[in-house]
Amino acid sequence: MGFRGSTFSKPLSWHQGFLILQSCPIDVISGTKVWKRFPPRYVIMGFFLIVGIIALIAVAVAQNHHSTRNSKYGIVLDAGSSHTSLYIYEWPAEKENDTGVVQQVDVCDVEGPGISTYANAVKKAGYSLKHCMDKAKEKVPLEKHQETPVYLGATAGMRLLRLANEDAAKKVLSEVDMTLRSYPFNFQGARILSGEEEGAYGWITLNYLLGNFKQSVWPQFMPRLFFSTGTIGALDLGGASTQITFVPNQESIESPEDIVNFYLYGKNYTVYTHSFLCYGKDQALRLKLLQDSLQDPLTSRVQDPCFHQGYERTIDIADLQNKSCRPPGFTMSSYSLLQIEGTGDYEKCLASIDKIFNTSYCPYSSCSFNGISLPPVSGNFGAFSAFYYVMKFLNVTQAPMDKVIETVKIFCSKTWNEVKTEFPGIKEKYLSEYCFSGTYIISLLNQRYNFTKEKWQNIHFLGKIRNSDAGWTLGYMLNLTNMIPAEQPYTRPLSHATYISLMAISSILVISLFLIGYVTFCKPKCLKKEII
Ligand SMILES: Nc1ncnc2c1ncn2[C@@H]1O[C@H](COP(=O)(O)OP(=O)(O)O)[C@@H](O)[C@H]1O
Numbered sequence: 001m002g003f004r005g006s007t008f009s010k011p012l013s014w015h016q017g018f019l020i021l022q023s024c025p026i027d028v029i030s031g032t033k034v035w036k037r038f039p040p041r042y043v044i045m046g047f048f049l050i051v052g053i054i055a056l057i058a059v060a061v062a063q064n065h066h067s068t069r070n071s072k073y074g075i076v077l078d079a080g081s082s083h084t085s086l087y088i089y090e091w092p093a094e095k096e097n098d099t100g101v102v103q104q105v106d107v108c109d110v111e112g113p114g115i116s117t118y119a120n121a122v123k124k125a126g127y128s129l130k131h132c133m134d135k136a137k138e139k140v141p142l143e144k145h146q147e148t149p150v151y152l153g154a155t156a157g158m159r160l161l162r163l164a165n166e167d168a169a170k171k172v173l174s175e176v177d178m179t180l181r182s183y184p185f186n187f188q189g190a191r192i193l194s195g196e197e198e199g200a201y202g203w204i205t206l207n208y209l210l211g212n213f214k215q216s217v218w219p220q221f222m223p224r225l226f227f228s229t230g231t232i233g234a235l236d237l238g239g240a241s242t243q244i245t246f247v248p249n250q251e252s253i254e255s256p257e258d259i260v261n262f263y264l265y266g267k268n269y270t271v272y273t274h275s276f277l278c279y280g281k282d283q284a285l286r287l288k289l290l291q292d293s294l295q296d297p298l299t300s301r302v303q304d305p306c307f308h309q310g311y312e313r314t315i316d317i318a319d320l321q322n323k324s325c326r327p328p329g330f331t332m333s334s335y336s337l338l339q340i341e342g343t344g345d346y347e348k349c350l351a352s353i354d355k356i357f358n359t360s361y362c363p364y365s366s367c368s369f370n371g372i373s374l375p376p377v378s379g380n381f382g383a384f385s386a387f388y389y390v391m392k393f394l395n396v397t398q399a400p401m402d403k404v405i406e407t408v409k410i411f412c413s414k415t416w417n418e419v420k421t422e423f424p425g426i427k428e429k430y431l432s433e434y435c436f437s438g439t440y441i442i443s444l445l446n447q448r449y450n451f452t453k454e455k456w457q458n459i460h461f462l463g464k465i466r467n468s469d470a471g472w473t474l475g476y477m478l479n480l481t482n483m484i485p486a487e488q489p490y491t492r493p494l495s496h497a498t499y500i501s502l503m504a505i506s507s508i509l510v511i512s513l514f515l516i517g518y519v520t521f522c523k524p525k526c527l528k529k530e531i532i
């Protein structure tokens with residue numbers, strides 16, 4: 001195809017046209033420079049083209065640079081039964097209602113035990129937090145201190161202390177309050193979370209970090225089939241309580257007290273959540289030991305299959321006795337000290353753990369234990385906190401249920417000396433209890449929650465998601481800062497950065513095409529001379 005009115009003897013392709021444009025400054029026939037003959041309008045056009053490109057790139061860079069710099073911060077202290085951790089979160093100020101933009105930027109582990117253990121030395125409860133709060137002061141930019149909210153949430157350790165001694169719990173909280181108030185942040189209060197809140201916020205954290213609340217604009221135009229909008233259940237194992245939270249398959253949850261309703265990003269969620277106080281792994285071990293102490297009223301020595309052979313521990317029975325956490329059918333022991341001797345036997349350990357659950361009655365169609373309703377577990381679950389620590393130690397976070405059982409069996413059968421030699425760097429308290437903890441997790445998940453072999457595959461043991469720890473703290477902050485809107489905010493199909501970049505590329509393309517078209521169709525004099 002030729003060009004009408006063309007002075008060329010043969011058709012010229014776009015490709016050729018582009019080559020000619022590039023070769024314009026040099027006279028290819030005579031080899032002499034043609035700069036002098038270059039009309040000023042081309043110089044001006046070239047100049048504007050270069051300025052335009054530079055301007056577009058500068059706008060894109062400045063725009064994106066600005067959005068990463070204007071950050072907001074939030075601090076949450078997780079005052080657990082065994083320890084306190086401080087989390088610092090950061091998010092871009094102008095995107096705070098978008099899903100998945102809040103990130104954990106730092107975590108600080110408070111030295112020493114949980115705040116509830118300071119009931120008899122309350123001053124220490126506040127003092128213990130200073131080191132991490134000082135670190136937070138360094139991490140959060142100075143100019144952001146005043147606007148940065150700080151929250152402290154206490155969990156099952158403080159719930160138990162409140163049940164045992166309300167006054168002591170109040171004093172611990174007020175000490176902690178005083179310390180946190182003395183920092184230049186925007187302190188929002190220290191309080192005890194209910195078990196339901198703990199479960200629900202853990203569920204929100206998981207699903208927020210996994211982007212499960214996100215309803216991108218694309219699915220509205222595509223069949224639902226291609227986009228799963230499901231949520232993932234949450235399993236949290238602490239020291240003093242454990243939580244299970246998920247959206248059940250069946251429409252109605254039989255126990256109204258276990259229902260939480262959320263309206264998030266324009267969607268309704270009816271969530272089942274239950275928190276079992278006294279069934280965190282430390283309290284569950286206490287329940288088991290108390291149960292064991294009743295075994296033989298004639299001796300204070302007990303053979304314990306949940307500890308390794310060769311392991312011995314002497315326990316003050318008074319320490320085990322927590323008025324709020326007692327095994328079914330408990331009677332006071334006549335001994336003050338309990339001497340434990342490990343025998344390391346998984347099957348027997350599983351049988352002894354069984355006794356801390358009451359499964360003799362269920363007023364609903366299905367129960368977990370102690371007469372608590374549990375709808376059939378369905379869908380995927382994220383299992384975090386001690387569920388993750390224990391499975392990670394045993395190296396079975398990805399394993400099928402049979403492999404997990406086999407691994408715990410083998411681990412329990414090792415002697416205490418073997419275990420200590422194999423894992424020299426691990427805290428003795430943790431190391432001595434992994435056999436119990438592993439068995440307890442199998443008992444709870446498989447036997448009480450009814451995660452069968454098939455359903456076990458749907459449990460994902462996880463510590464972090466995209467660098468943020470799985471736990472209730474992020475969900476708590478998102479809720480209190482109103483960062484999860486009820487209605488879905490208007491989301492643009494393209495991100496700001498993509499929009500700017502696409503605009504820049506398209507502008508360059510349009511200008512280039514314009515120039516090529518001009519050169520090809522209008523044939524400026526300088527080009528005609530070269531070809532002729
Ligand atoms: N590395 C670890 N290995 C085993 N267990 C751990 C590890 N780190 C923490 N834990 C345990 O995880 C649990 C955390 O519970 P915590 O959050 O303090 O209590 P709660 O949530 O019941 O208030 C405790 O039992 C603690 O001993």
Ligand SMILES: [Ca+2]
Nearest residue numbers: 080155238385
């Ligand atoms: Ca916890």
